[in-house]
Amino acid sequence: MVLSKSLSSWCNMAKLEVLNWDKKKVGDVEMPDALFEKGVQPGLLHAMVRWQLVSRRQGTHATKTKGLVSGGGKKPFKQKGTGNARQGSSRSPLMPGGGTMFGPQPKDYSYSLPRSMKKTGLKAALTYLYSEKKLFIVEDMTSADGKTNELANRLKKFGLEKALLVSGENNDMFERAAKNLAKFRYNTADGVNVYDLLRYDALVMSKDAVSAVVKRCGVE
Numbered sequence: 487m488v489l490s491k492s493l494s495s496w497c498n499m500a501k502l503e504v505l506n507w508d509k510k511k512v513g514d515v516e517m518p519d520a521l522f523e524k525g526v527q528p529g530l531l532h533a534m535v536r537w538q539l540v541s542r543r544q545g546t547h548a549t550k551t552k553g554l555v556s557g558g559g560k561k562p563f564k565q566k567g568t569g570n571a572r573q574g575s576s577r578s579p580l581m582p583g584g585g586t587m588f589g590p591q592p593k594d595y596s597y598s599l600p601r602s603m604k605k606t607g608l609k610a611a612l613t614y615l616y617s618e619k620k621l622f623i624v625e626d627m628t629s630a631d632g633k634t635n636e637l638a639n640r641l642k643k644f645g646l647e648k649a650l651l652v653s654g655e656n657n658d659m660f661e662r663a664a665k666n667l668a669k670f671r672y673n674t675a676d677g678v679n680v681y682d683l684l685r686y687d688a689l690v691m692s693k694d695a696v697s698a699v700v701k702r703c704g705v706e
Contacts, residue, residue: 549589654694
């Protein structure tokens with residue numbers, strides 16, 4: 487993705503079009519200038535994605551050390567006369583089936599980031615999508631019957647191959663419709679994050695989610 491695009495021509499804009507599912511304008515929504523004023527920050531976005539992915543690591547990998555493998559109660563062979571180096575236990579790392587030296591052990595890979603950095607990272611991701619014309623506001627995000635095919639037909643009208651779908655409050659029927667779309671992810675405003683915004687490379691957000699997302703960016 488290209489992150490070096492100049493933002494001077496549009497960063498002062500305070501309105502976004504509100505579309506219906508036929509991709510026709512039905513209104514406008516106000517967006518604070520402060521949401522886009524810092525522009526796209528590639529280094530910050532990289533740091534945010536790395537932090538999210540590292541925090542998701544389970545860290546449950548483990549190897550058995552000398553004290554964890556079974557056996558070892560009897561000396562494997564006599565001390566002298568075999569031509570081998572002396573061994574006192576079959577659990578030694580030098581013996582076949584013995585323990586592992588310096589192998590991986592359970593570990594917590596997560597670390598903390600400043601809250602201000604998280605908010606700025608979210609603003610940078612939204613700025614990137616807006617600059618690439620991949621940020622869409624729709625009037626609602628509901629589904630009457632929860633049919634995947636019906637939702638897929640709606641999304642085709644937007645010309646999107648993959649996108650993050652965000653609503654203000656969870657809609658069970660819409661969630662059911664989106665669940666079987668492998669290249670689309672449905673979430674509420676509370677779950678919006680930098681990794682998903684960049685991974686799905688487009689954002690379709692309901693009008694009622696705008697204020698919640700703006701608030702999460704620390705913009706009043």
